[in-house]
Amino acid sequence: MTDRELRLWTHHDSRPRKVVIAGGGVAALESAIMLRTLAPEAVAVTLACPETTFRWRAERIAESYGADPASSHSLPGICAGLGAEFVHDSLSAVRRETREVVMRSGAELEYDELLLAVGAHPYPAFESGVTYHRPADAGGFDEVLDDLDDGFIESMAFVVPPGVSWPLPAYELALAAAARRPELSVTLVTPEPGPLAMFGARASETVGQVLATGRVAFVSEPAPQVESGVALRAGGKWLTADRVVSLPLLAGPRIPGVPCDENGYTLIGEHHAVPGCDDRIFAVGDGCATPIAQGGIAAQQATVACTRILEHAGVQSPATPTLEPVLRAVLTTPDGPLYLRSDPESPELTSEATTSPLWAAPGKVASPWLGRYLAGTGRAEILQPT
Ligand SMILES: Cc1cc2nc3c(=O)[nH]c(=O)nc-3n(C[C@H](O)[C@H](O)[C@H](O)COP(=O)(O)OP(=O)(O)OC[C@H]3O[C@@H](n4cnc5c(N)ncnc54)[C@H](O)[C@@H]3O)c2cc1C
DSSP states (O other): OOHHHHHHHOOOOSSOEEEEEEOOSHHHHHHHHHHHHHOTTTEEEEEEOSOSEEEOGGGHHHHHTTOOOOOEEEHHHHHHHHTOEEEOSOEEEEETTTTEEEETTSOEEEOSEEEEOOOOEEEOSSSSSEEOBTTTBOHHHHHHHHHHHTTOOSEEEEEOOTTOSOOHHHHHHHHHHHHHOTTOEEEEEESSSSTTGGGHHHHHHHHHHHHHHTTEEEEEOSSOEEEETTEEEETTEEEEOSEEEEOOEEEOOOOTTSOBOTTSOBOOOGGGBOTTSTTOEEEOSTTBSOSOOOHHHHHHHHHHHHHHHHHHTTOOOSSOOOOOOOEEEEEEETTEEEEEEEOTTSHHHHOEEESSOOSSSOOSSOOHHHHHHHTTOOHHHHTSOO
16 A cells, blocks of 8 residues: 555544553564554554553564564654654553543643553462563573583473463473483473464374474473472472473553553453443453453554554544464474464464464564564555455
């Protein structure tokens, strides 16, 4: 679609809508890019975030094992390129009656629509062992790797605690550890019934083969319990390892003034609008009450919420996206990337695992707007569906 076609397609009120986006991760940037690309005259975007850089969290695992640091992108720079305002501050509370957000600095921002994309808060699932939580607390895992390289470790267990909806990082951590030291014994313990079972039987079988080839033993255990830094219980048995590394659990952001569930996740209804907020407040990404916290899903949620925001601005969308939470992921294996895709509604029919890219701009996170924007793709191409 050309720029001219875009403008013809866009119909809007005379005053631009003030859209405040809280956050600076996948969900926030996907939203900012979509809104400013599709409706530059109809929507004025302010993006507020306590950080000034965006980095793909999915690339952090390779970084942990010594790869070059994940590429970072300046949030003020992205905003400037989009014609959006960047506010270096974090949202503290929402005043729904006056349609304002209160920032940590005390500043107040008015909004016509507010899009909450503040992510979730990781915390350790167990008192013992090491929690993989990069970059906030990289030290523990980095020490494990130092011990591994110094030859102090002969066995490692990687644990997915019950309640983690995105287990893939544990697979990559385990495969990378086994590849680093050929004599290391590595076990992956997870509540999943089979390897990455959420992607359906075909993909799960392929992932199982990848684990076997990579010398990672797979243990399915609904409720693994890490009891000490070197021992865990799985299936009524004890499993010991020189180091036990677990993924963190996540808690919702619990934003004052916005309805949330008992775990602090912002409630969502149709179009990812927050119930009881007059269709003015939307929540997307890891911080909203959604069954799977995953970057690709966060991006899909962003397009649904933004389509609704564009409707408020009088902008006709060529196609109204419904939320079809297709799971897309890239498992980094010692032999290269394995692309996975499935529709959680019918995983057996849609299960795919292949070494060829399954979507355009095939970064680790399937984000049609952000992925291509950062890859430097032009606007017209961005508009073609992936
Ligand atoms: C190790 C690891 C590997 C992963 N691998 C994959 C993968 O391969 N594929 C995939 O799809 N997903 C992957 N994920 C999950 C994916 O990274 C997340 O689902 C995704 O980052 C969620 O995006 P988000 O924008 O909702 O939240 P986040 O990425 O957490 O971003 C939240 C943003 O909000 C900002 N913020 C926080 N509080 C406030 C506030 N009060 N006011 C304003 N801003 C605030 C933060 O600074 C941050 O910029 C992985 C996650 C991890 C940890």
